[in-house]
Amino acid sequence: MKIEFKDLTKKFGTFTAVDKLNLSLESGESFGFLGPNGAGKTTTLLTLLGIYQPDSGQILIDGQPVNAGTRRKIGVVAEYQTFYDEMTAREYLDFFGRLYQVADAQNKAKVLLERLQLADWADALIGNFSTGMKKKLGIVRGLIHSPELLILDEPVSGLDPFGIMQVRELIQEQHKLGTTLIISSHVLSEIEKTVSRVGIISKGKLLKEGSIADILGGQKTFSQWQVQFLEFPPNAKAALAAADFTLNIEEMPEQNTYQIQANPGSVEGGALGRFALQHGLITTQLHRQDISLEAAFIKISEESLQNLV
Amino acid sequence: MKRSFLFLLLLLIALSGAVPGYAQNTEERSFVYATNHYTGNGYASALIPPSVDEVFLLSGSPSIIAAKETNLYYWPITNEYKADWESLNLNASGELQIYQGSNLISSVPQSKYTLQYDGNDPAGTYRLFLNEEAETAYQQYLDRRKQYRDDLNQYHQLINAFTILYQDALKKVSEGLLSPDQLPQAPIAPPDLTLFSSEILLGYPVDLPVGDYRMQFRLPDGEVQPGSVKKLKVFEALRVGTGYKVADLERWNQTEDSFSTTETIYCLDGHTYFLRPFSQTEYNQRYFVRMNNPQDKLSREDRQIWVSSKAISSADLQIKSTANTYSAPVEGYYVRQILGTKLGYEIVPSRETEQGPTFEAVRFVADQGRAYSIELTDASGGVLPGSARQIRCTQTSRSPWLYVLSSLPLIIGLAIYLARRAKVQTHKPIEG
Amino acid sequence: MSSKKILPGREASVIASHIGQLTWRGIGIFIILFSALLTGAVLLNNSTRFLEKNLVLVDKEPLFLPIYLSGVVLSIFIGLLASMRVARELDKGTLELLFYGPVESRQYLSGVAIGYMGIGLASVLVILFWAKLSEMLLNLAPDAKLFGLLLSVFLMICAFLALSLLIAILGGKARNAIAYFVLAVFLLLSFQIGDSLLSTLLLGGSATATDALSLVRKILYSVNEVLRWLSPFQITFEAAQNLNHGAITKYLIGNILLIAETLILMTFAILRLAGKGVRGER
Structure with a gap:
């Protein structure tokens, strides 16, 4: 599904939320929207979904303006999701399956619920679901009709590390099947992991867009992991320092934490957890920060601000 | 502030309406129509004040429309205008003109009339007599009334005489001078006067076929009496x-x-x-x-x-x-x-x-x-x-079963609700 | 414009069945049905008590008033259910989620309306069933006009439902929608009851009377003259009376008026939602 934003402008009164945005996404591409709160990311996506009408410019999906037909091919996972609490997960997915005219919605729902380990709760009332379970259910709903375009707004917020991994794998699978991806997230590492191209948006303007390599330019990149343990293990430093992926390691005993710098993509959260477990260490939290993309984002934003001043 | 102002305004309007309401209780000399109209069974009368713009009459028998001057007053209890006939009851002179569309179809001159009711008539209906017939009928009524009064006087005299005779005869019976069979027979009372009549009145007889008309009252000087133009509808039984x-x-x-x-x-x-x-x-x-x-x-x-x-x-x-x-x-x-x-x-x-x-x-x-x-x-x-x-x-x-019937949906609803509770997982999953 | 664009289509039917499922799974609709039938039972019981006291009763159709008032109760509560559902969906954001997909305001509101009309129809059938059982129970005279009355009651439910949906869209938030809804019901019923009460209190009446009560009645009368053509309760009451008096043409006109009102109010609601959007105006 090819998407074109042409001089898209959306105003709310005197406030310009999106300002002459031009962007083109090829079919099957994965694109990340970066930007601080109020930058215009959500407004752009809601205009793409037809919730807002543009004041000027247009959005074309496969050369067509947005309509009910095009929206049928889009899957959406919003950051803050709302559900019919009085329905069970199965009933809820059945409703959306019928709405999107999915032929084998029940089987699809069953497979997706199993993938995200929600199958046991298929007949539970959604009102009783935890935040993470609701997030996963929202993702299943977004995928139930095998969309050609998947829009994800903060797809992993509220999920535990294992859940993040499950969801990321599912999204990547969808992408491999040809689904175009648009991800909007504050978690820059997530963007970096999932998309091939990013756009940085601030104050409604698209400041820069291109491949992650283009955006980074010559900047040195590394991933910074914060690994928290149940109790601080002083003897773990040697084992972690000896690992292939470790570039540097720092101790933070007050927080029962080691801070590890690693090559980007050299290690996943799950692999790091398993590595610690092999060495008899129980992790309570794993947090990754991609220093490179974040730094580039801040730099581009600052430059842009200076230009505006 | 704005709301209280609006409320005050409404109150003032209501009160300002109330003041002239009481002021209207004073009488006002007015031109009115009054009817003695045919009702299908007999005749009834009605006042048509200036506020009424349409008059209804039943076809089949003549009705009387009278043009009058009287003192009108407003009676707030029934929300109606009433006529004080005692203080003023003048017949207006002129003729009643009836139009259908723009055509004058009848100019009705003032007529004498009387209404009579005979209680012996099994139908029990009123009869309307016009002009000479009215005079004749009224005279006949007066004659019959006079005859009845004379008969009644005679009867009273006879009964007085009879009472004296009877008491005397009773005395003789008690003394054995007279047998009870020889007691005098009481005189027979004259039959009741069942005929009732109005006086000779003045009005305008109207006997029109079913239709929509317009009427007005033309004075002897050729002018139309102000306020006399009314719609006139003549209808029939369904x-x-x-x-x-x-x-x-x-x-x-x-x-x-x-x-x-x-x-x-x-x-x-x-x-x-x-x-x-x-x-x-x-x-x-x-x-x-x-x-x-x-x-x-x-x-x-x-x-x-x-x-x-x-x-x-x-x-x-x-x-x-x-x-x-x-x-x-x-x-x-x-x-x-x-x-x-x-x-x-x-x-x-x-x-x-x-x-x-x-x-x-x-x-x-x-x-x-x-x-x-x-x-x-x-x-x-x-x-x-x-x-x-x-x-x-x-x-x-x-009838108490009606309440049982009404409760059925509640019972069914409760059953559905409990069945669903049993079907779905209602407990919360463990967080984590 | 093609027929595809006019007709709400498959999405509306999915939403309608969704509304139906959500409603029949809850206890609320059964409480509403119970309240409506209870209203009818109380009124019918009053008639039988009158008969016991008076020893004879002459009535054209003792079930007419109970059924009409049951219908009014149904209209109010089904309208409230619908209004709350839409206002809550707007409030909570579940509606926005539907609009991300193939659903548009026309399809959504048509679906909701069809869903609740289905519930209304089922409720009317329950009333019919109750009425027929009551007829047999008390040995009342069966009357084919009952079907005509129930048709008008169903159309009254539809028209009031459309009004409720418009109120929900105008109100936006659930709290506002409730306030507007209560106000609308209060106005519609109070003018209808107020006018008939005052008409009974003040017999006859002159067009030129200017005392205070007469003025109040004139205001009520004037408002009621307008409401006669607008209020679904009033239109249905008139239609029921016309049916009872054998004025079939006027009865049919009343029904057509209810259908027209439903369509007009639904169109307003759809246009308003389309103009306002699910995120409201900023």
């Missing part, structure tokens, strides 16, 4: 029918009226009822009510009204139920007072007594849980129009 006054034996003098064939008469099991049939005529509700009360505001043009005319004393009621079919005649019943019994009276056919009937009706006993179809037939077996009704014996003792 159909005739048969109604029933229904009373239970236990409350014989409290009747429920049934006018329409679509109505059902609901009875109680085992009770005895008296159905008193009467002839009736149906009219347009607005036309008929406004004819009798021109200031009425509630009647509707899209509704009909049944007006009873006279009791039916000779007919048979055909009663059909799933069990049997039988016929019962309309006959006279006499209500005999009996002290010390539960009801204090008994109702017997008047033919079994020496008394005339108190009312004429069909006696009917309601069997348990039955439904009946009834209709009246005349001597030739023909069904009287609009006499068909349904009678149902209602099972009032079962």
